[in-house]
Amino acid sequence: MMGLGKEKLLLLYKQMLSIRLFEDRIYQLFLQGMIPSTLHQYQGEEAIAVGVCAVLNEDDFITSTHRPHGHAIAKGIPMEKIAAELFGKVTGCCRAKGGSMHIGDYSVGMLPAIAIVGSGIPIANGVALAFKLRRTKQVVVSFFGDGATNNGSFHEALNMGAIYNLPVVYVCENNFYGASTHISKVMKLENIADRASAYGIPGVVIDGMDVLEVYKVATEAVSRARDGKGPTLIECKTYRYSGHSRSDPANYRSKEELEFWKSRDPIVLFKKRLFELNILDEEADKQIKSEVEREIEKAINFAIESPSPPLEIALEDVYA
Amino acid sequence: MHKLTMAEAIREALREEMRRDPNVILIGEDIGIPGGWGGPFTVTQGLAEEFGNERVIDTPISETGIVGIAIGAAIMGLRPVAEVQYCDFLFCAMDQIANQAAKLRYMSGGQIKIPLVLRAPTGATGRGAQHAQSLEGLFTSIPGLKVVAPSTPYDAKGLLKSSIRDDNPVLFFEHKLLYGSKGARKERGGVELFGEVPEEDYAIPLGVADIKKKGKDITVVAKLLMLHRALEAAEELEKDGISVEVIDPRTLIPLDKETIIKSVKKTNRILIVDECPKTGGWAAEISSTVVEEAMDYLDAPIKRLCTYDVPIPFSPVLENYVIPTKERIIQTIREMLG
Structure with missing residues (x-):
């Protein structure tokens, strides 16, 4: 399977499951009033983060x-550090x-992670510029949504x-x-990837719900970047x-669309x-799931038991 | 020692730092084009020839892209010196400056550093309202940024070196009328400014003001072009026996409050002269600081002499009217000493 061994395939599966169950659990805790502020959650889009990051080395970078x-x-x-950060604890990342x-x-x-829409993309370029000038063969991936591609930052950065032929891969998570606001109201194009042609780089549209397709296309784009051949724009259709955030019941979408x-x-x-590939069966699946649940509970407990930040760290x- | 213009002193600082540290790179518009200008005010002339276009990087007209790429490179340990052609264009990159450069370190809980210098020509020079603003004061209320504003070639070289070696984002404001650029890029109405600058390595720490002229009757705080006007005014008042102490803060963030407060405690009067607009401006910050820390020492109300709260008009006559002049400085000081 695309040169992926059984272990790696199961790892992809476990990571996707980790994200899903972590997000679900965090949402419960949020509803219980245990997590401050708001949440923007990733359920449904797991194949993209997992498929892309599986291609990267530990010393490659991402912007989010x-x-x-x-x-x-x-x-x-580590999930502990993520959970603690969500809880506003000093042990957070x-x-x-x-x-x-x-x-x-x-x-x-x-x-x-950069929460101004589109603003991480120019910064990813800078990370890539450093890799390029130092000839380190590292790569950076910049994740962003469909909305970012209507922002000037996206266009200047691409x-x-x-x-500069930078070693960067632009990954657009198009969740519509x-x-x-639905994308059809704010963009005439059907495919965001078409925008790549305006900058003379390859643009690819893929099914963002298929982790293997994401992995395959990301592998090509990352190799291309690593080999000094420049950036690629990958548009992953997803949902x-x-x-949008925790307070949003999403009444602007139909039930049928969500069900689809x-x-x-x-x-x-x-x-x-x-x-189908006989890599997983019900028994093994259960085992993975309960392992993931244990890890999540461990992370949540760590967050709950961690101390609040001492005020002076504010x-x-x-300054450095 | 040799005599240099401001533009030459800044260039010398860039060249020496680039020779000293391979991590120092330049990023900006029109800075390394063969047969080009060396940036809008000639500062980077010759640097691409010495360091190549891998380290002197010409960009599209994309201020957001410029500051963003510089931030990313800085996070990875390069020391980019990025520039915009006029500080007015900083607004095009405001998100990258204010939301990214100023905050990423803090938001990361101190995991990363952003050793970035952003050079920006400031001040009114007969180009109309969009190439004329003095914005250095405005950036002082964005925690996470340092703000430097040198007034002499000596200070410019020493402060730029410190800024490049600093591990934080530094906005480095250079006044267009102080560059002393020559030939086709000479600024009309520019100050003829040559300064003694050491040829050997030296750095001026950020956060240390300089008393440009000692005096005992009144303290004047001024920076950039206004410093020179204040010095001219002081020289003229000296003839009438009025002794003015002129302080150049040199860096706005961090600010050397101590030197200002100490001077006020001695002279008991303070005038702040500023090319930034008055309302909510940098002069108000200095004024408040003096009220908080030395009010009991004041023998007269604090005065602020600032550019009127208007966009900078085009006509040289009008431009000259809205910006503090030597004559208005003299008149204000006389009134304060009444």
Whole structure:
């Protein structure tokens, strides 16, 4: 299967499941009033973060968005550190100063997530520029949504990434909605990937619900970037099951639309595939699921038991 | 020591830092084009020839892209010196400056550093309202940024070196009328400014003001072009026996409050002269600081002499009217000493 061994396939599956169950559990805790502020959740889009990050080395980097939990888990931030950050605890990956929208961990190659739509893309270029000038063969992936591609940052950044031939891959998670606005209201194109042609780089449209397709196309784009051949824009068609953020009941979408996408659920699809390939059976699936649940509970308990931040750290880290 | 213009002193700082540290790169519009200008005010002339276009990187007219790429490179340990052609264009990149450069370190809980310098020509120079603003004051209320505003070639070289070696985003404001650029890029109405600049390595720490002229009757705080006007005014008042102490803060963030407060406690009067607009401006910040820390020492109300709260008009006559002049500085000081 695309050079992927059984172990790697199961790892992809487990990671997708981790993201899904983590997000579901976090949402419960949020409803119980245990998590401050708001949440932008990743259920439905798991195949993208997992399929792309599976291609990357530990010293490759990613930039993320206001919806970063999936990217964080896929790039390898320990769930304890993510959960603690969501709870606003000092043991969080950003010492309780980032929160849900700014999850990041430099040590595993994830910059603090950038919650201004589109703004991470020019910064990803800079990371790539450093790799290029130092000839390190590292690559950076910039994740962003469909909404970002209507922002000037996207256009300036794709043009600059193209002219400098930077080792960067632009991954657009097209979930068809910018907050409550459907993409058809704000874009004449059917495919965002067409915008790549304006900058002279390849643009590819893929099924963002199929982790193996994501993995395959990301492999090509990352190799291309690593070999000094420049950026690629990958558009992954996907769907977010939740509203834009926790307070959003998503009344602007039809039930049928949601059901359609849920019928193509990335985890269900991949599980079926693994069953067909005799890599997974009910017993093994149960085992993986309970393992993931244990890890999540451990992370949640860690977060709950962690101390609140001492007040004086609010005044630290402004300047280096 | 040799005598240099401001543009030459800044260029010398860039060249020496690029020779010293391979991580220092330049990013901006029209900065390394063969046969081009070396940036809008000639500062980067010759640097592409010495360091190549891998380290002197010409960009599209994409201010957001420029600041963004510089931030990313800085996070990975390069020391980019990015530039915009006029500080007015900083607004095009405002998200990258204010939401990204200023905050990413903090939001990450101190995991990352952003050793970035962003050079920006400031001040009114007969180009109309969109190439004329003085914005250095405005950036002082965005925690996470440092703001530097040198007034002499010596300060410019030493402060730029410190800014490049600093691990934080530094906005480095250079006044167009102080560059002393020559030939076709010479600024009309520019100050003839040559300064003694050491040829050997030196750095001026950020956050240390400089008393440009000692005096005992009144303290004047001014920066950039206004510093030179204040010095001219002080020289003229000296003839009438009025002794003015002129302080150049040199860096706005961090600010050397101590030097200002100490001077006020000695002279008991303070005038702030500023090319930034008055309302909500940098002069108000200095004024508030003095009220908080030295009000009991004041023998007269604090005065602010600032550019009127208008966009900068085009006509040289009008431009000259809205910006504090030597004559208005003299008149204000006389009134304050009444």
